[in-house]
Amino acid sequence: MLKLKNAKKVFNPDTINEKVALKEIDLKMELGEFITVIGSNGAGKSTLLNAIAGNHQLTTGEIIIDGQNLTGVPDYDRAHLVSRVFQDPLQGTAASMTIAENLVLALRRSGKLNLSTGVTDKRREIFKDELSILNLGLEDRLDDKVGLLSGGQRQALTLVMATIQEPSILLLDEHTAALDPKTAEKIVNITKEIVSHHNLTTVMVTHDLDHALELGTRTIMMDNGRIVLDVEDEERRDMTIDDLLEKFAKVSGHELTNDRILLAQ
Incomplete structure (x- = not known):
């Protein structure tokens, strides 16, 4: 349903302000899969969503949605997907x-x-x-x-x-972050109900590690423009927040530094 192949996004290339926001991302999602995305500040989470939505065009690489190569296609021409x-x-x-x-x-x-x-x-x-x-x-x-x-x-x-x-892909961009805890939990439950009802292929960026492990079928962690951890199935079901943070530190070489995540725990 969704495939990113060697996806790279560079802002302000060949200038003093050059920023590589996505670095050779390879990601594949099947129909009905629900991925939660977490990561450090500036890890590339929002850029990933913007690339899928077509708000940011990839510098190199390809993006394929529902069998259609949408590389270079603007957001308004992929809004139906x-x-x-x-x-x-x-x-x-x-x-x-x-x-x-x-x-x-x-x-x-x-x-x-x-x-x-x-x-x-x-x-x-x-x-x-x-x-x-x-x-x-x-x-x-x-x-x-x-x-x-x-x-x-x-x-x-x-x-x-x-x-x-x-739609072929549903993107949730920290959609509970601006809500009080009680309302946020209500929206989380509604999200689960709607996604299940329509069997939607979903990518959700969240700052809440409980939600990252509770919702969906798979969790990826990003750091410095890369996917550094991808867990699913039994490994994810048995994982605690401490396990997740420990794995992130091991593969990235540093502890998770996201103010929203730290405040949410």
């Missing part, structure tokens, strides 16, 4: 529009309908079914403005908007 949820709950929704209108925009982004078709009765029923998974009562508030929702409710809606089109 890749959906993303950001840290900020306000970033993925239009506050002045209703919940139903926001969901229509999400379908429009997928290329599955013409915007002029609007909010039909049939789509209202589809929206209600999708929102009922959240257990937040939003299925009964389709005509409410999104600006009236709490941060957690907006992030939950953003998750539905990102997945209603059933």
